[in-house]
Amino acid sequence: MVKLAVLGASGGIGQPLSLLLKLSPYLTELALYDIRLAKGVATDLSHINTTVKVSGYDKDDLKSALTGADLVVIPAGIPRKPGMTRDDLFKINAGIIKTLAQGVAQFAPKAMVLVISNPVNSTVPIFKQVLSDAGVFNARRLFGITTLDLVRAKTFVNGFEQYWKDLSEINVIGGHSGNTIVPILSKAASYAKLTAQQRDALIHRIQFGGDEVVKAKDGAGSATLSMAYSAYVFVERLLKAIKGETGIVEDTFIYLDSSIQGVKEVKSLISGGVEFISLPVRLSARGVEAVEFGILNELNQHEKELFNVATKELKVNIAKGITFVTGSKAKL
Numbered sequence: 001m002v003k004l005a006v007l008g009a010s011g012g013i014g015q016p017l018s019l020l021l022k023l024s025p026y027l028t029e030l031a032l033y034d035i036r037l038a039k040g041v042a043t044d045l046s047h048i049n050t051t052v053k054v055s056g057y058d059k060d061d062l063k064s065a066l067t068g069a070d071l072v073v074i075p076a077g078i079p080r081k082p083g084m085t086r087d088d089l090f091k092i093n094a095g096i097i098k099t100l101a102q103g104v105a106q107f108a109p110k111a112m113v114l115v116i117s118n119p120v121n122s123t124v125p126i127f128k129q130v131l132s133d134a135g136v137f138n139a140r141r142l143f144g145i146t147t148l149d150l151v152r153a154k155t156f157v158n159g160f161e162q163y164w165k166d167l168s169e170i171n172v173i174g175g176h177s178g179n180t181i182v183p184i185l186s187k188a189a190s191y192a193k194l195t196a197q198q199r200d201a202l203i204h205r206i207q208f209g210g211d212e213v214v215k216a217k218d219g220a221g222s223a224t225l226s227m228a229y230s231a232y233v234f235v236e237r238l239l240k241a242i243k244g245e246t247g248i249v250e251d252t253f254i255y256l257d258s259s260i261q262g263v264k265e266v267k268s269l270i271s272g273g274v275e276f277i278s279l280p281v282r283l284s285a286r287g288v289e290a291v292e293f294g295i296l297n298e299l300n301q302h303e304k305e306l307f308n309v310a311t312k313e314l315k316v317n318i319a320k321g322i323t324f325v326t327g328s329k330a331k332l
């Protein structure tokens with residue numbers, strides 16, 4: 001029996017993501033929550049003849065949506081319009097995330113939480129701080145979903161070569177906004193064939209892929225379908241790990257808790273220190289099993305430079321999220 005709650009289920013991401021989750025062989029129950037239309041979306045999906053039971057919950061019924069949830073996936077919040085950065089969403093989305101985190105702390109304190117809402121670099125720290133203040137935070141169970149960056153990286157490399165043979169050697173680490181997104185392509189043999197100009201163009205496209213969609217949608221929002229796909233990929237991988245499959249590693253944004261295997265090494269390898277970061281994480285039934293820190297020893301000079309730029313910006317984004325909850329300025 002596995003219950004998953006989607007908070008923000010009626011939105012551009014929420015609807016296609018809920019559709020994909022309705023098809024999952026690993027789920028028993030799907031609880032859809034939104035401040036609008038969740039019951040309608042749930043009724044629509046409930047006509048699909050798969051075994052996942054779907055129910056919808058209105059604005060005032062967060063408690064029912066969350067009670068008994070093993071996983072909570074959160075795409076609630078406003079998306080970007082052309083000209084905006086993800087940080088411009090902070091003003092509205094920080095409050096939404098704080099409220100939802102308080103709900104999770106109260107009604108599903110043991111659930112694995114997967115945050116999609118932007119700016120991820122700040123919304124995940126907000127979530128962590130609320131859970132910590134409520135005394136229920138467990139670093140193994142909180143994830144920022146950065147899978148779309150990896151999905152984009154794996155897609156865009158094909159623009160440069162007929163066929164990039166070693167997609168599994170590609171990672172995207174750091175955070176989820178512009179310069180904090182650090183594509184790690186150098187482990188793949190095909191990387192050596194790129195000119196510096198091609199490499200820079202490819203990295204830029206991965207870092208700013210979100211802007212491409214925002215511009216193309218021309219005011220009607222940001223990536224929804226590719227994001228729903230990416231979240232589904234991550235959720236399925238986590239569900240497989242929960243079922244006991246071993247060797248599952250995904251790039252995801254987590255809190256660096258020293259009790260987690262590999263975190264001490266990560267901290268010694270990152271100059272200046274960050275508290276949250278996306279790295280390859282080994283998943284298990286308890287969520288984050290270990291951080292695969294070895295990648296940090298394998299960066300080439302160019303990637304090290306990108307990574308240093310990323311961690312500086314990331315620290316500011318993280319502090320902004322923590323400060324929002326604590327009310328006092330977080331240390332940088």
Ligand SMILES: NC(=O)c1ccc[n+]([C@@H]2O[C@H](COP(=O)([O-])OP(=O)(O)OC[C@H]3O[C@@H](n4cnc5c(N)ncnc54)[C@H](O)[C@@H]3O)[C@@H](O)[C@H]2O)c1
Pocket residue numbers: 007008009010011012013014033034035036075076077078079080089093096099100115116117118119120145146147148149176221222223224227
């Ligand atoms: N992590 C990523 O890679 C990634 C990728 C794409 C988009 N996003 C982010 O995901 C978020 C959602 O994007 P979208 O395109 O689905 O937006 P959307 O506006 O289409 O949908 C958001 C939904 O959230 C709901 N909502 C608002 N406040 C809520 C609350 N308090 N409780 C529950 N639901 C609430 C809205 O009613 C709406 O249905 C945005 O912040 C966007 O920037 C993240």
Ligand SMILES: O=C(O)C[C@H](O)C(=O)O
Pocket residue numbers: 079080086118148176209210211213214222223
């Ligand atoms: O670009 C955005 O604002 C949405 C999302 O973070 C993305 O990467 O597509």
